[in-house]
Ligand SMILES: [Zn+2]
């Protein structure tokens with residue numbers, strides 16, 4: 466108990482074999498890659514066993530010698546006031562051996578940093594924060610301990626057209642003032658290409674059209690989500706003289722008839738009520 470509490474070593478106590486650390490790698494994907502799945506090569510820094518010394522840390526031809534401080538036990542007795550407590554040997558960190566003649570390649574560490582290239586298969590439908598575990602691709606363990614794992618953490622970049630929320634996609638589609646009023650056919654983007662969307666007459670800005678199954682098939686199964694297209698009615702600009710005249714004419718013909726403005730109707734009534742005119 467005391468030795469755990471006072472122990473100043475690298476953990477694991479006596480007898481050196483320790484599991485290597487897990488590594489984390491952030492993989493940036495664009496939306497299309499995340500939705501369809503992909504295979505990517507990544508380069509990761511990792512600690513591998515030093516070849517010249519075979520991971521021992523001792524120069525070739527030499528071998529680690531018994532720790533002179535603890536005599537190879539890995540523990541030392543320390544006097545703490547009235548108590549004599551057992552403690553991890555500060556010199557050899559509990560391993561019982563010290564390297565007197567360190568390996569030139571790893572300076573006695575037994576492991577060296579190296580880059581390795583790995584192929585990562587990313588399944589279709591992943592999203593930001595999803596993790597792919599590559600078992601045994603982390604850091605080498607020390608003194609023959611097991612290798613850690615590598616966690617590839619997905620980060621999906623922003624898309625210029627689509628916003629993603631789980632399995633659903635959202636996009637905004639501009640629509641002309643006249644198409645909105647008269648109805649028409651719009652070409653909208655999906656991840657599989659363009660599709661035609663019929664717009665009914667009298668469509669208001671902000672109206673959302675749902676394209677079923679045009680979202681994302683989630684990586685954990687279940688049906689594909691939908692694509693929501695939100696239309697934004699555009700006010701026409703750069704009008705010619707003739708176009709101005711037509712709109713002036715339209716303005717006159719609409720004037721005074723609130724039945725053409727469903728939203729303004731309710732809005733003006735709300736304003737009147739607010740000022741106590743009703
Ligand atoms: Zn020692």
Ligand SMILES: [Zn+2]
Pocket residue numbers: 515516517518519520521522523568569570571572573574575576
């Ligand atoms: Zn070495």
